[in-house]
Amino acid sequence: MNENLFASFIAPTILGLPAAVLIILFPPLLIPTSKYLINNRLITTQQWLIKLTSKQMMTMHNTKGRTWSLMLVSLIIFIATTNLLGLLPYSFTPTTQLSMNLAMAIPLWAGAVITGFRSKIKNALAHFLPQGTPTPLIPMLVIIETISLLIQPMALAVRLTANITAGHLLMHLIGSATLAMSTINLPSTLIIFTILILLTILEIAVALIQAYVFTLLVSLYLHDNT
């Protein structure tokens, strides 16, 4: 049972070759490009969604911040599609692996911070001290702010990993509970199955929200530093 529970989180291999690369590269196949003005329904809806999200996200940045728009929009699309595809049965979700999320979070955060330090060093350093602190508290507060800054990439990565992994685990557990109860008591099976359906709806929401949160936070760090 324990082995089965975490079986969906092992990096998949086909005859010893890592299939995770193929799995990570699969979502872009679902988002076609087109060089025509009038497209089929899939491309039209996708283009409309992408336009909507990119406008929403990039309005708050100045010209320098908007140079990141391609990065942020592709980030949110990647995380959203990967999370949603992971809800399908017997699929592997790359974002459950901490290694991948760290690989996404650290460069983006570091890029934002280093941009801030390169251009406006005084503004960037000023983030370390909130306004209106009483004088004796300043040294401690600087240390606390530094720690909170350095923890941001870890928080980004661990947040995404934990949320998606926890969701998948919960679905697996309740699924096995339904399986176990199906031989004992049928009405309770139906109740547990209803819980499972509700959880699925929650998972869909969580998949989308996590993508949004990740991207929003990166864009926030960017806004502070441009």
Next chain:
Amino acid sequence: MLSRVVLSAAATAAPSLKNAAFLGPGVLQATRTFHTGQPHLVPVPPLPEYGGKVRYGLIPEEFFQFLYPKTGPYVLGTGLILYALSKEIYVISAETFTALSVLGVMVYGIKKYGPFVADFADKLNEQKLAQLEEAKQASIQHIQNAIDTEKSQQALVQKRHYLFDVQRNNIAMALEVTYRERLYRVYKEVKNRLDYHISVQNMMRRKEQEHMINWVEKHVVQSISTQQEKETIAKCIADLKLLAKKAQAQPVM
């Protein structure tokens, strides 16, 4: 073009691949690049409007048609599923219920909101087309307005003679008025001169009359002598006394 040659060659080589000919236009359209090298000498075949029909969103219709002469596809499907279940090739595990719930939610969502999303996408495309159509119509309308303005200007040119007639009439009237005014002035001047001559004549006659009367009076006064004057006065007094007596005879009221 080369890809079409390849596809037709493949079709002749493997007859079972003939059904893959429907991939031809899609591949040709997708691999088409603009403005690099030689363009195609033949027009690229257009894309079909609707894709191939599928049942249950996964299995193409051709599969069912392929199976019908030999065996019922539903019976085949049910048989395969039952075989997998009974031989535990497919194990019912926790994942089964997860799969059931996920697929159930997905099917429910697609059935409920599918047409709405489809209509929305169609509406977006229609809006784009309507914008372009509107631009075209606006341009046509603009040109039509220019044509109409030009036509009305031409029609106005035909009616210009009215304006000229009116102006001609005005000038004629002004000339007439000036002529009459001057005629009246001439009349007045002439009358003035004639009146002057008449008044000169009247004055001369009056002066002659007065002179004559004065001369006659002067000579009459000179001819009255002193004696005659006394006699006249005495006679006047005698007449007055007579009159006074007559007058006294009547009572005064």
